Amino acid sequence: MPALSLDIHPLRPEELASFARDLPFREMAQHERRLSRQTRGDGVYLVAWERATPTPPRLVDDPTHQNDQAHDQDSDGANFGEWVAIGQGVVTWRPSATADDLAQRLGCPIVNDLFVHPARRSQGIGAALLAACEAAARAHGDSRIALGVGLENPRARTLYERHGYRTARLGELYTSGTGRDTQGQERSWEEIITYLVKSLIEPASPDTEGAADQTTEDSVASSSAALAGAESAPVAAYDEVAEWYDERIRDEALTHGLTLPAALDLIETEQLAGQRVCDLACGQGGVTRLLTRYGAVMTGVDIAGSLLALAERAEAEAPLGITYIRDDLCAPTQLADAQFDGALCHMALMDVADLGAAAHTVGRILKPGAWFVFVITHPAYQTPNSSWTITEDGNQYRMVADYFAVGFWRPPSQGSATSVRERVGAHHRTLGAYLNAFTAAGLTFERLLEPQIGAKLRERLLAANPPPARQALAWGGMEIPIALAARVRRR
Numbered sequence: 001m002p003a004l005s006l007d008i009h010p011l012r013p014e015e016l017a018s019f020a021r022d023l024p025f026r027e028m029a030q031h032e033r034r035l036s037r038q039t040r041g042d043g044v045y046l047v048a049w050e051r052a053t054p055t056p057p058r059l060v061d062d063p064t065h066q067n068d069q070a071h072d073q074d075s076d077g078a079n080f081g082e083w084v085a086i087g088q089g090v091v092t093w094r095p096s097a098t099a100d101d102l103a104q105r106l107g108c109p110i111v112n113d114l115f116v117h118p119a120r121r122s123q124g125i126g127a128a129l130l131a132a133c134e135a136a137a138r139a140h141g142d143s144r145i146a147l148g149v150g151l152e153n154p155r156a157r158t159l160y161e162r163h164g165y166r167t168a169r170l171g172e173l174y175t176s177g178t179g180r181d182t183q184g185q186e187r188s189w190e191e192i193i194t195y196l197v198k199s200l201i202e203p204a205s206p207d208t209e210g211a212a213d214q215t216t217e218d219s220v221a222s223s224s225a226a227l228a229g230a231e232s233a234p235v236a237a238y239d240e241v242a243e244w245y246d247e248r249i250r251d252e253a254l255t256h257g258l259t260l261p262a263a264l265d266l267i268e269t270e271q272l273a274g275q276r277v278c279d280l281a282c283g284q285g286g287v288t289r290l291l292t293r294y295g296a297v298m299t300g301v302d303i304a305g306s307l308l309a310l311a312e313r314a315e316a317e318a319p320l321g322i323t324y325i326r327d328d329l330c331a332p333t334q335l336a337d338a339q340f341d342g343a344l345c346h347m348a349l350m351d352v353a354d355l356g357a358a359a360h361t362v363g364r365i366l367k368p369g370a371w372f373v374f375v376i377t378h379p380a381y382q383t384p385n386s387s388w389t390i391t392e393d394g395n396q397y398r399m400v401a402d403y404f405a406v407g408f409w410r411p412p413s414q415g416s417a418t419s420v421r422e423r424v425g426a427h428h429r430t431l432g433a434y435l436n437a438f439t440a441a442g443l444t445f446e447r448l449l450e451p452q453i454g455a456k457l458r459e460r461l462l463a464a465n466p467p468p469a470r471q472a473l474a475w476g477g478m479e480i481p482i483a484l485a486a487r488v489r490r491r
């Protein structure tokens with residue numbers, strides 16, 4: 001197996017001569033340009049090496065390069081035991097100003113020129129190079145990666161899809177150029193490509209605390225098979241608790257009495273008539289349906305197929321013209337650019353694993369000047385390990401610590417596990433992280449609300465004879481904000 005002696009690492013300047021000797025299919029000047037881009041920190045030029053063997057390598061065709069003809073050509077000039085270059089992949093962190101329009105819109109690293117020596121194809125080396133490109137992007141702090149594939153190369157597309165890549169529905173691009181084929185012949189080529197994108201957020205096991213977005217590709221919730229994108233969508237954290245969550249949230253006093261009124265205030269519902277609005281992380285579509293009452297034309301997007309199935313059922317029973325899409329806000333494949341007049345995300349950004357990627361999506365799908373409203377648990381008071389306490393004298397306190405402990409956390413179960421966060425946990429971020437993520441994605445901050453529990457809502461909350469922690473919240477929410485709502489606007 002070649003993998004036994006395979007080594008993939010960024011090209012080093014001292015390796016350039018042997019690299020060009022082993023893979024003589026590209027111009028030396030191109031190698032040098034890529035090497036200097038890597039030195040500047042614009043990307044990484046990954047090369048796969050293996051130790052030269054006396055056995056002639058097997059010759060097989062490979063779909064990753066339809067323009068290269070396979071020929072029985074072994075590495076020239078390498079001595080037995082010496083490291084020989086057998087493949088390459090180029091990752092550019094961000095498309096340059098001269099890159100094509102679609103690449104610019106992707107806003108994530110792009111893999112180019114993934115190439116395996118014809119004599120070493122179909123032996124897992126392309127997959128190893130792809131994995132190395134993804135690992136490099138992850139290490140760089142990116143949550144998505146993309147690559148282009150020719151429309152007339154379905155085998156390559158299938159291969160990439162098998163590795164988790166999905167079509168970014170941005171359109172198609174005509175490309176052409178000249179270069180040398182694997183025989184060294186000068187050739188001109190042209191093709192129409194489309195970009196595929198992959199989320200780099202690690203799948204978590206159901207037992208893991210950070211299981212907000214589980215991506216077990218094999219297990220797709222069958223109840224949502226009719227939804228757009230369902231065939232390839234992952235099982236999400238809320239799929240595990242869908243029925244319980246639906247029941248739990250349906251008449252939730254805090255939603256109807258606190259967080260939703262704050263959202264509606266910021267949305268300015270009197271202007272909603274005729275607007276195209278996207279409910280991001282819409283869950284079972286309660287808020288999505290509500291906004292149609294103000295005349296908005298709604299699209300709901302969520303990653304959890306089981307919740308979307310409930311939303312679809314409600315739509316089938318009482319149609320309101322809502323379109324539901326199953327997609328991941330962090331790496332959506334079905335949302336076109338600049339199509340919405342407004343968007344909201346109600347009580348869900350704490351569930352979203354990658355805030356930067358989600359903010360980028362928001363910026364991309366909104367028209368210039370369009371609004372975005374989000375409501376979250378208050379990041380200053382709902383921190384990891386924070387809790388409500390009632391002292392013996394009957395006073396309630398919010399114990400707050402670990403504001404800077406950014407990451408996934410889950411409050412300890414109070415026994416009956418009635419809180420959503422006890423079930424699914426939350427991604428804690430600082431207030432600054434929220435505001436800065438949207439500013440970085442091209443949105444300007446406009447208005448912030450910290451809704452307060454009033455006497456009426458407190459009585460409603462207490463009427464259900466809740467456990468002590470919930471009673472403390474009912475009283476404490478009159479003194480401390482438990483939610484935060486903000487409106488930002490696309491520049």
Ligand SMILES: C[S@@+](CC[C@H](N)C(=O)[O-])C[C@H]1O[C@@H](n2cnc3c(N)ncnc32)[C@H](O)[C@@H]1O
Pocket residue numbers: 212213236238249280281282283284285286287301302303304307327328329330345346347348351352353420
């Ligand atoms: C607490 S629920 C809120 C649902 C709805 N907005 C509401 O207020 O009723 C959080 C939702 O975020 C969704 N979600 C989490 N991560 C997501 C992602 N990456 N892409 C899309 N939806 C996501 C979950 O599936 C879940 O439906």
